[in-house]
Amino acid sequence: xxxxxxxxxxxxxxxxxxxxxxxxxxxxxxxxxxxxxxxxxxxxxxxxxxxxxxxxxxxxxxxxxxxxxxxxxxxxxxxxxxxxxxxxxxxxxxxxxxxxxxxxxxxxxxxxxxxxxxxxxxxxxxxxxxxxxxxxxxxxxxxxxxxxxxxxxxxxxxxxxxxxxxxxxxxxxxxxxxxxxxxxxxxxxxxxxxxxxxxxxxxxxxxxxxxxxxxxxxxxxxxxxxxxxxxxxxxxxxxx
Amino acid sequence: xxxxxxxxxxxxxxxxxxxxxxxxxxxxxxxxxxxxxxxxxxxxxxxxxxxxxxxxxxxxxxxxxxxxxxxxxxxxxxxxxxxxxxxxxxxxxxxxxxxxxxxxxxxxxxxxxxxxxxxxxxxxxxxxxxxxxxxxxxxxxxxxxxxxxxxxxxxxxxxxxxxxxxxxxxxxxxxxxxxxxxxxxxxxxxxxxxxxxxxxxxxxxxxxxxxxxxxxxxxxxxxxxxxxxxxxxxxxxxxxxxxxxxxxxxxxxxxxxxxxxxxxxxxxxxxxxxxxxxxxxxxxxxxxxxxxxxxxxxxxxxxxxxxxxxxxxxxxxxxxxxxxxxxxxxxxxxxxxxxxxxxxxxxxxxxxxxxxxxxxxxxxxxxxxxxxxxxxxxxxxxxxxxxxxxxxxxxxxxxxxxxxxxxxxxxxxxxxxxxxxxxxxxxxxxxxxxxxxxxxxxxxxxxxxxxxxxxxxxxxxxxxxxxxxxxxxxxxxxxxxxxxxxxxxxxxxxx
Numbered sequence: 141x142x143x144x145x146x147x148x149x150x151x152x153x154x155x156x157x158x159x160x161x162x163x164x165x166x167x168x169x170x171x172x173x174x175x176x177x178x179x180x181x182x183x184x185x186x187x188x189x190x191x192x193x194x195x196x197x198x199x200x201x202x203x204x205x206x207x208x209x210x211x212x213x214x215x216x217x218x219x220x221x222x223x224x225x226x227x228x229x230x231x232x233x234x235x236x237x238x239x240x241x242x243x244x245x246x247x248x249x250x251x252x253x254x255x256x257x258x259x260x261x262x263x264x265x266x267x268x269x270x271x272x273x274x275x276x277x278x279x280x281x282x283x284x285x286x287x288x289x290x291x292x293x294x295x296x297x298x299x300x301x302x303x304x305x306x307x308x309x310x311x312x313x314x315x316x317x318x319x320x321x322x323x324x325x326x327x328x329x330x331x332x333x334x335x336x337x338x339x340x341x342x343x344x345x346x347x348x349x350x351x352x353x354x355x356x357x358x359x360x361x362x363x364x365x366x367x368x369x370x371x372x373x374x375x376x377x378x379x380x
Numbered sequence: 381x382x383x384x385x386x387x388x389x390x391x392x393x394x395x396x397x398x399x400x401x402x403x404x405x406x407x408x409x410x411x412x413x414x415x416x417x418x419x420x421x422x423x424x425x426x427x428x429x430x431x432x433x434x435x436x437x438x439x440x441x442x443x444x445x446x447x448x449x450x451x452x453x454x455x456x457x458x459x460x461x462x463x464x465x466x467x468x469x470x471x472x473x474x475x476x477x478x479x480x481x482x483x484x485x486x487x488x489x490x491x492x493x494x495x496x497x498x499x500x501x502x503x504x505x506x507x508x509x510x511x512x513x514x515x516x517x518x519x520x521x522x523x524x525x526x527x528x529x530x531x532x533x534x535x536x537x538x539x540x541x542x543x544x545x546x547x548x549x550x551x552x553x554x555x556x557x558x559x560x561x562x563x564x565x566x567x568x569x570x571x572x573x574x575x576x577x578x579x580x581x582x583x584x585x586x587x588x589x590x591x592x593x594x595x596x597x598x599x600x601x602x603x604x605x606x607x608x609x610x611x612x613x614x615x616x617x618x619x620x621x622x623x624x625x626x627x628x629x630x631x632x633x634x635x636x637x638x639x640x641x642x643x644x645x646x647x648x649x650x651x652x653x654x655x656x657x658x659x660x661x662x663x664x665x666x667x668x669x670x671x672x673x674x675x676x677x678x679x680x681x682x683x684x685x686x687x688x689x690x691x692x693x694x695x696x697x698x699x700x701x702x703x704x705x706x707x708x709x710x711x712x713x714x715x716x717x718x719x720x721x722x723x724x725x726x727x728x729x730x731x732x733x734x735x736x737x738x739x740x741x742x743x744x745x746x747x748x749x750x751x752x753x754x755x756x757x758x759x760x761x762x763x764x765x766x767x768x769x770x771x772x773x774x775x776x777x778x779x780x781x782x783x784x785x786x787x788x789x790x791x792x793x794x795x796x797x798x799x800x801x802x803x804x805x806x807x808x809x810x811x812x813x814x815x816x817x818x819x820x821x822x823x824x825x826x827x828x829x830x831x832x833x834x835x836x837x838x839x840x841x842x843x844x845x846x847x848x849x850x851x852x853x854x855x856x857x858x859x860x861x862x863x864x865x866x867x868x869x870x871x872x873x874x875x
Contacts, residue, residue, distance in 0.1 A: 211743060211868040232747065238867075239745025250740040254388035262381055267745040311744065 157220075158319050158350045159185040159208060164217035164227075166203050166373075177203035178214065179373035185366075187318075190342075190351040192361040194378075195370035201354045202323065204370060208352055209242055209321045210234040222318065239267035243312030247324035249304045251296040257283060257307045258292040264311040282314035283307070286340050302333030309340055319350040326357055338363055386757050390765075396726050397762055403719035404766025404850060405773055408843045410715055412774025414708035415842075416833035417781065421704055424831055427626075437569060438667045441498060441657040441674060442682045443488025479517040481559060481614025481648045489653035490681060492645075498657050501673045503666040508570040509654030511561035511644045515613050515637070519553045557599060559613055560635035561644025561654075564588055570658040571634035572624060580607035580622035587640050593618040597625035599636035613637060614647035719766070720850045727759050727858035735865060742867035755862045756855030760848060767847025771840055781833040 166178040177200045185191055195201050206212040207219050210226050213234075219226040221241060226234060238244075243264075251260045261279045270278070283289050286306040296304050305325060312320055322341070326334040334357070342363060345351045353360060361367050369378045390397045483489060495509045560571065565585035567573060572582070578597055593611055595603075600623050605611060609620045618639060626633050645652060659674070661667045667685060674683045731738065738751055 206868045209743065212866070235742070235745055235747050238743060242745075244740075244743050246740070248736070250736060252385070252388075252737055254392035255385065259381070259384060259388075263385075263741065263746075264744050266381055267747065267750065315745075 156187045157184040158187045158189070158222070159183065159352075160218075160220040161207070162218040162220075164204075164207060164214045164219060166200075166207065166212070167215045176373050178207070180217070181373070181375050183368075183375055185319075185350065185352060188345070188348050188350055189366055190345045190364045191353070191366040191368060192364040193352065193354045193368045193370055193375075194356065194358075194361055199371045200373045201370050204375070205321055205323055205352070205354050208319075209244060210237045235267075240315060241318040243309075243315065243317035243320040245305070245308050245312050245320065245322040245325045247327040249296070249301075249308045249328070251304055251307055251311075253296050256293050256295055257288060257299065257310075260296070260307055261311045261314050264314050268315060278314045278316075279310075282310035285313065285344075286310045300333065301329050302336040305329060305333070305337050306340060309337070309344075313344060313349070317349075319352060320344065322351070322353040322355075324355055324357075325353060326355070326360055334359065382754065382757070385754065386761060389758055390762060393730070396730070397765070400719070400723045400726055400762050400854075401766035401769060403715070403722045404763050404847055405770035407712065407716035407719045407850075408767050408770025408847050409773035409777055410708070410712040411843050411846060412771065412835070412839055413777045413781070413833070414704060414712050415839045416774075416778045416835050417704045417708065417831070419836070419839075420781075420831050420833040423834065437573070437658045438661040438664075438685070439659040439671055439674065440684050441490065441494065441659060441678060442684070443490045443655060444680050444682060477517070477519045479515060479612050479615045481513050481515045481644070483648055483650050483653075483655065484512050484514060489650060489655050490657065490678075492652040492654055494678060494681065495654065495657055497677055498659055498674065501670060501677060503662050503670040503673065504659055505662045506566075506569045506660045507657055508563050508566060508568075509641065509657045510563070510570055511641055511648070511650060511653065512635070512655040513559040513561065513614075513644055513648050513650075514556055515559050516554060516556040517612065519555065557603075557636040559637045559639060559644060561641040561648075562638050564640040569660045572638065574627050575624040575633045576627050578623050578625045580620070582622055582624070583638065583640060587621075588642050590640060591616055591618045591643060592621045592640070594622040594624055594638040595620055596633045596636050596638075597623050611637065613639060616647055716846065716850065720853055723759060723763060723850060723854035724857045727755065727854045728861055730758075731755065731858050731861040731865075738862055738865055739867050742865065748863050751865075752859035752863050755858045756852065759855030759858055760851035763847045763851025763854065764844075767844050767851075770847065771843055774843065775835060775840070778833045778835045781831070785830045785832075787830050 161181055161183040164178050164181040164183075165176065168175045168177060181204065193201050193204060203212070207214055207226070208221075210221070210229070211234075213219075213229075214227050217227060221237065224233075224237065226237065229237065252263065255263070258279050261282050262275055265275045265278055280289065280292070283292050286309050288303060288306055288310065291299060291303060291307075296307070299307065305328075309320075309325075320341075325341070326337055329337060338360060341351060341353070351364075353364065355361055365379075366377070367379045369376050489511070490509075492509060495507055498504060498507045562570060562572060562583065564583035564587045567582065572594075580594070583592065583594055593613065595605055595611070600606065600620075605620055607620055607623060610617045611620055612618075618637075624633055624638070641654070644650075659670065661670045671683050671685055674681075738755075741751055741754075742748070
């Protein structure tokens with residue numbers, strides 16, 4: 141067991157957690173009324189784990205992913221990634237953390253349509269200040285990793301949905317991040333493409349990359365080592 | 381990667397890029413053409429001014445305008461024939477020919493001593509007086525007029541001028557040309573300072589009392605006169621000793637015929653007077669002080685500066701200048717504003733359309749500055765493309781203008797006074813095809829000035845700077861929108 145889930149009352153020691161969340165609360169104002177998306181979430185995610193987060197729409201999944209991804213800060217509580225509390229970091233520090241520590245994969249792939257696969261992957265390396273040669277090497281390596289070395293010069297429109305999502309994964313891993321966060325990565329894909337992506341993700345996890353995947357797809361959740369359910373702003377371990 | 385992304389983005393939305401670039405191109409082309417035309421009109425004004433007042437004339441002093449009938453006001457051309465004048469045929473038709481030299485109608489003169497007054501004023505470097513005259517020649521046949529002694533033609537412009545048919549078959553020509561009596565010893569200041577000798581010689585100090593004349597080249601050509609010929613001025617014969625032309629090829633000189641001042645005064649019976657004194661100041665800084673001093677010393681005279689004069693040179697040139705200056709400038713500003721507004725609108729709508737894309741860039745670690753720089757860079761490059769196309773179109777437009785060589789009439793009118801126009805049209809009728817009476821020496825300079833549109837590197841640089849500025853403005857708006865995008869907001873629109 142590598143995860144601690146205190147909402148359910150159980151506590152486990154985790155020597156090197158990737159994430160440690162303490163009493164995370166997030167409240168939005170919607171139509172002038174406060175809405176509590178996260179209600180005191182305590183959570184640890186160990187380095188190298190594969191965690192899925194499920195739950196009903198509006199249960200707080202996306203909000204939690206935003207906290208983990210340094211895209212937003214909590215109203216209260218702490219979100220530690222490595223040694224840094226994201227809740228207290230400046231926006232430029234958060235940007236730096238997103239650039240170096242976190243890889244993102246989105247449901248709609250979010251590739252730039254005018255750029256080739258290789259150029260899209262390169263966009264993820266842009267903030268790192270690497271040399272041109274180093275970037276080219278990392279792009280080549282990342283595309284090879286997801287099995288698209290031959291498609292480097294293709295634009296998104298010339299690729300299948302599964303291939304586009306693999307390019308998105310390559311973009312996320314080219315920076316060699318500490319964690320990979322995925323928001324419904326198979327949501328726009330058919331079954332065979334879903335398996336294609338899951339195979340890639342499982343391989344990455346096997347190589348030591350920490351995966352946190354928000355999904356509605358129970359087929360994806362079944363592949364995870366840890367399964368969490370987020371409902372009414374609270375998290376619960378449903379791993380069996 | 382910056383340029384790759386920028387290039388692909390602009391190429392990916394060709395229509396939008398083209399609309400903004402075309403708008404910008406039109407604006408920039410207009411700026412270049414309007415500026416060049418304005419410069420061309422200014423040059424044309426300067427040319428017209430030089431041909432009338434000479435190079436280096438800073439101020440002119442003229443007599444106050446006189447009302448008709450006032451002393452010193454000059455008269456309209458009047459011919460007096462004695463009973464014995466002309467020769468009478470058997471059928472009673474009298475052949476008459478007479479030439480008269482008159483000071484300009486409704487034009488005041490200055491006593492010649494005024495020149496000394498002007499020269500003695502501090503700050504005056506040089507001054508030269510000239511007497512502006514009109515020579516009118518009556519030449520034709522008159523039937524025996526009922527009750528008439530052949531006495532007196534009605535003054536022109538009074539409605540009573542008889543045409544050829546008015547005398548039952550009479551036929552006559554009234555021809556006229558402008559004569560300027562000038563200081564033959566010194567032409568460094570005054571109308572001939574902007575003229576060059578094309579044939580023969582100029583008037584010299586020894587010509588002061590001689591019956592010699594220098595002709596304007598255009599007038600000489602149209603009258604088929606050349607050096608060595610004899611011309612009738614005020615009933616006296618003058619030898620043509622030289623031909624002069626305006627140094628600006630597009631304009632004629634100030635008068636048709638130049639004669640020594642003393643001779644002009646004598647022949648016109650005007651006395652020891654001049655109509656205009658051309659004044660050169662010691663330096664440009666002193667012009668205003670000299671003008672004040674002249675006005676104080678000569679309260680009855682009119683003292684005009686170059687800018688006063690410029691406004692009097694050619695109404696059509698002034699209206700062309702005003703048209704280009706006002707309409708052209710406003711048109712440029714409006715088109716530029718529309719182009720900038722389009723660029724801003726498209727940039728902002730582009731940001732809205734690219735919310736997910738830009739949010740993704742922020743989510744994968746792009747800094748705000750990097751995203752803003754990308755968006756602003758796209759706007760600047762887009763505007764720059766339009767700017768470059770605009771410069772090309774503008775330069776071609778200027779080239780076309782210079783190829784077409786549009787002409788503008790550059791008739792001076794101020795010194796002619798309100799009577800000039802009337803005098804010009806005062807002799808209708810089939811028997812008087814002489815072209816009317818040109819009002820003054822100014823009108824004599826009426827010429828078609830070819831409009832050139834000079835193109836300077838400065839205008840092109842300003843145009844390019846405007847395009848870049850417009851792009852920066854649009855980019856600033858877009859960048860501001862992009863900077864406000866939160867990566868979380870951007871991702872939320874995906875869900």
